[in-house]
Amino acid sequence: MSDDYQSIIKANLAAYPGIANDSSVVRKIDSMLRMAKDAGLDRLVANFCSNHDARDTLFEVWIACMLLANKAVNNLVYEPPNEPRPPDFRFSIDGVGFDVQVKRMHNVKNEMTKLLFKRGCGRQLSRIQKPWFINFWVSDEFERKYLNEFFSDIRSNLDSFTPSTDMTAGVQANQYVWERDGKVLVRFSFLQKNSGHPGITPGIIDDFGTVDGMLDAVDTDAIRKAVERRLKKASSTLTRDASDTQANLVIVQAEGNLWMDDDTMSDVLYGEEGIEMAMATDGTWLQRSHRRPGGLFDGKGFSRICGVILVPQKATPIDDEFTGVYFSNPMHLQSIQNHPKPFATLTFWILNEWREGNPWQSTH
Numbered sequence: 001m002s003d004d005y006q007s008i009i010k011a012n013l014a015a016y017p018g019i020a021n022d023s024s025v026v027r028k029i030d031s032m033l034r035m036a037k038d039a040g041l042d043r044l045v046a047n048f049c050s051n052h053d054a055r056d057t058l059f060e061v062w063i064a065c066m067l068l069a070n071k072a073v074n075n076l077v078y079e080p081p082n083e084p085r086p087p088d089f090r091f092s093i094d095g096v097g098f099d100v101q102v103k104r105m106h107n108v109k110n111e112m113t114k115l116l117f118k119r120g121c122g123r124q125l126s127r128i129q130k131p132w133f134i135n136f137w138v139s140d141e142f143e144r145k146y147l148n149e150f151f152s153d154i155r156s157n158l159d160s161f162t163p164s165t166d167m168t169a170g171v172q173a174n175q176y177v178w179e180r181d182g183k184v185l186v187r188f189s190f191l192q193k194n195s196g197h198p199g200i201t202p203g204i205i206d207d208f209g210t211v212d213g214m215l216d217a218v219d220t221d222a223i224r225k226a227v228e229r230r231l232k233k234a235s236s237t238l239t240r241d242a243s244d245t246q247a248n249l250v251i252v253q254a255e256g257n258l259w260m261d262d263d264t265m266s267d268v269l270y271g272e273e274g275i276e277m278a279m280a281t282d283g284t285w286l287q288r289s290h291r292r293p294g295g296l297f298d299g300k301g302f303s304r305i306c307g308v309i310l311v312p313q314k315a316t317p318i319d320d321e322f323t324g325v326y327f328s329n330p331m332h333l334q335s336i337q338n339h340p341k342p343f344a345t346l347t348f349w350i351l352n353e354w355r356e357g358n359p360w361q362s363t364h
Helices: 005-012 023-038 042-050 055-069 108-124 144-156 220-235 262-270 330-336
Strands: 074-078 089-093 096-105 132-138 176-180 183-192 201-207 246-254 273-279 285-291 307-311 325-328
Touching: 005 023, 005 042, 023 042, 023 055, 042 055, 055 074, 055 089, 055 096, 096 220, 108 132, 108 144, 108 201, 144 176, 144 183, 220 246, 220 262, 262 273, 262 307, 262 325, 325 330
Parallel strands: 096 246, 132 201, 246 307
Antiparallel strands: 074 089, 089 096, 132 183, 176 183, 273 285, 307 325
16 A cells, blocks of 8 residues: 555545645644554555545544544554454553444435435446446435436436546536526536446535525434434444443544534433423422433443544544543443543533532533
């Protein structure tokens, strides 16, 4: 594998000009990849180098570097071998084992649209003997009913499309648009595969927001389903039972759109917070908060997960310090108090009912 990481960074992050076009950022990522390589995390570096849309893998590289910066972390391994579905990271601190799964969350409004585009591409374009990737940028206003029509137009006009042969230029060059009712609903481009393997397959799939740029109201139910999907996937890799000497964590960051914060994650995991009025013995009314049932950490559905760490959206993959909020699984509170912190700056989310005997002595 080539050690010319800077050219790989520019190519594999070309869809993110704020990263790829900033030489100081590229140099920082280059040093991060070399740090991971020197630490023996070859598989992680290889994953970054082989992924032509490496933004999610960059988040994993950043997490790895944050763990490597913690001198208490021992035996850090990426995707432990000889396991059919390994966690992303395994390490130990002071005799406590950690299995950690790392997830980025994309705009939930478009998650199903992206899945439909991948499936549609597989059904309608993959047998076309063109060795191309197809990249999509999908508007929030794209509806499922347009999908077959869009792919039919692609097939009918295939000879009019020219693929780029260079990823760095190709993200911007040779871009086509698909409109309905005077609105651009899809932007797309084609990229020649280095492998030469025939069949048009999905490349980058992203969203470019609503036409007027307004943000939608937070859809807690959609976010809950998105978090639940990730916890289910993570659970299948966290096969060791949580205990005083075994911590299983999921680290999550939502991408740029401002629809996920600490309060939203708290509602998703513990049930939505509500306010109720109660009469005191002296006849006065008191206001108190309560949690509605239905949080993802209700019951034993995710019994192997000790907690979810939410990395704020403002955190960047080149920050020198880790920031995050730890939302613990209530069924593991006692064990968590015996676990060391994997990141020194971690904040612990405390519900009102936990305030006696707080783990790590932090409050929210």
